[in-house]
Amino acid sequence: MSETLAAFLAGFLLSGALIMAIGAQNLFVLRQGLRREHVAPIVLFCGTIDALLIIAGVAGIGAVLAAIPQLTIALSLGGAAFLAWYGVSALRRMARPSSMSIAGTQSITLSRALGTAAAFTFLNPHVYLDTVLLMGAAGSAQPHDLRPIFVTGAALASFTWFAALGYGARLLAPLFVKPAAWRVLDAIVGIVMLSLAASLVARVLAH
Template sequence: MTNLLPPFLTGFASSAALIVAIGAQNLFVLRQGLRHEHVGPIVLFCGVADAVLIVAGVSGVGAFLGAAPQFTALLALGGAAFLASYGLIALRRMLVPAAVTMAENGSLTLRRALAATAGFTFLNPHVYLDTVLLLGTIGSAQPAPLRPIFVLGAVCASFSWFTALGYGARILKPVFARPAAWRVLDALVGITMLALAASLIVRVVLGSAP
């Protein structure tokens, strides 16, 4: 058991260090958690998606992506378009007082919420950079018998984070009872999405897409 702890902790810490950051996916999960909309399915989707990507990375898919710059460039452009469109929607929502409340008006259906979650997960090249390339590299460096333990630790960190983010958002409910707080959040979402989109386009132009 003692020998299994180091790879588990390495996987947990590595995964946590990469996913606990302000990003498109995290901001969407936070916003849905604040609105109490489909939190369970969204958290489950994010955790399972990360698990699949981490397993793929440790299994060697990361090396393939690293050797396919044209594919990653196309992925970056698609992700930039998706992030920019959502960023503009968030900024537009910020300017409409009726849209920045906890009311159910304008809430997403489960299908649309999961579609958006899938977009933030699979159309964002940074997700592949973190889970497939970086975690894949770290995991591949582990002895073969211990790689499943590393993956388990990384997956546990992912599920723990998204669960805390989605369900812990309700702690902030008193703050977001005010429309002004929603305006600030949507401004942060919009600016972050547009900044990420711009960074992806710049990387493609410079020939260094993730």
Template sequence: MICYLLPFFAGFALSASLIVAIGAQNLFVLRQGLKKEDVGMIVLFCGLSDALLIVAGVSGMGAFLNRVPQLSTAFALSGALFLAWYGLKSLQRAKNQDSMTVTQAQSVSLGKALAAVAAFTWLNPHVYLDTVLLMGTASTAQPIALRPFFAAGAASASFLWFASLGYGARLLQPIFAKPQAWRVLDMLIGCIMLFLAALLFWQGGQHIF
């Protein structure tokens, strides 16, 4: 039993260290959690996406991506455009929020929410670097028979993190009962999105030029 737990917790620890960071996907999950909108579906989508990418990395897809740098460039530029659009939208929303509270925050349909989180997830080249390349490389330290346990541990960390972020956001609701808190959050989201967009444009442009 111990021989199975060691790779499981190795994958869990590595995944947790990579995923707990301020990023576009995490900020979107946090915002949905604060609004209590489709939290279960958003958490499930993020967890399943990470699990799929982790399994792909452990299965050897990372080697393929290394041989096709054009694919990473396409993801970087597409992701940059989306992040820039969403960042500007967040800043505009912050500018117009004169009396918004947690119960009045703008609602979006489930379809639009899933489309947004899908873009944050699949158009971010860093997610492939972390979950496919890095996790895939780290898994090679485990015997082949134990790699599924490594992948299971890594995926479990993702599910736990997104569930904690989405459902734990309600603990912040007393703060976001104040309209000013929403303005600060959207300004923060907008600035981070634009920064990440600029970073992706720079990284993608390096491969083109």
């Protein structure tokens, strides 16, 4: 295996392993994919931001962020508040049977969809820990001339995952014709969001 291919695969596999974990951003992309609403802009936005954060990490921004613990605390508290709000909203949707269908759910504007995706991205400290710090450290360990190859592999994994999640969700559309399926999804979303919010607050209190 050539060094170039090894660097590409290292970036692709590490990025893929980190991004596939169930989280707020992934659940939002999945939900929009099920509704077939603003899928392309959301996929492009999430993939592009991931790529930019990876580039920043490899360029050394991760070391700067690690030296400012107050920033992490502020992001954690802001993220916890947003996740708690979104989690409660999901549980409220679950309690309204009339909204439990693709056709019956009120559409959101593109600007609101992108704003929500941005909030899930930038208010989540794990994005900085995984994408900037961890990916940055792994990328910086590569020889200087192979770092762009590492970043390319990592960014491609991100775009591939979000595209698969957003566009692959429509394969589940027949299942989500039933209101009960939306009820289960919103229950999962609500529980995950509130759990993530609680974990962020607990991390702040522990420090």
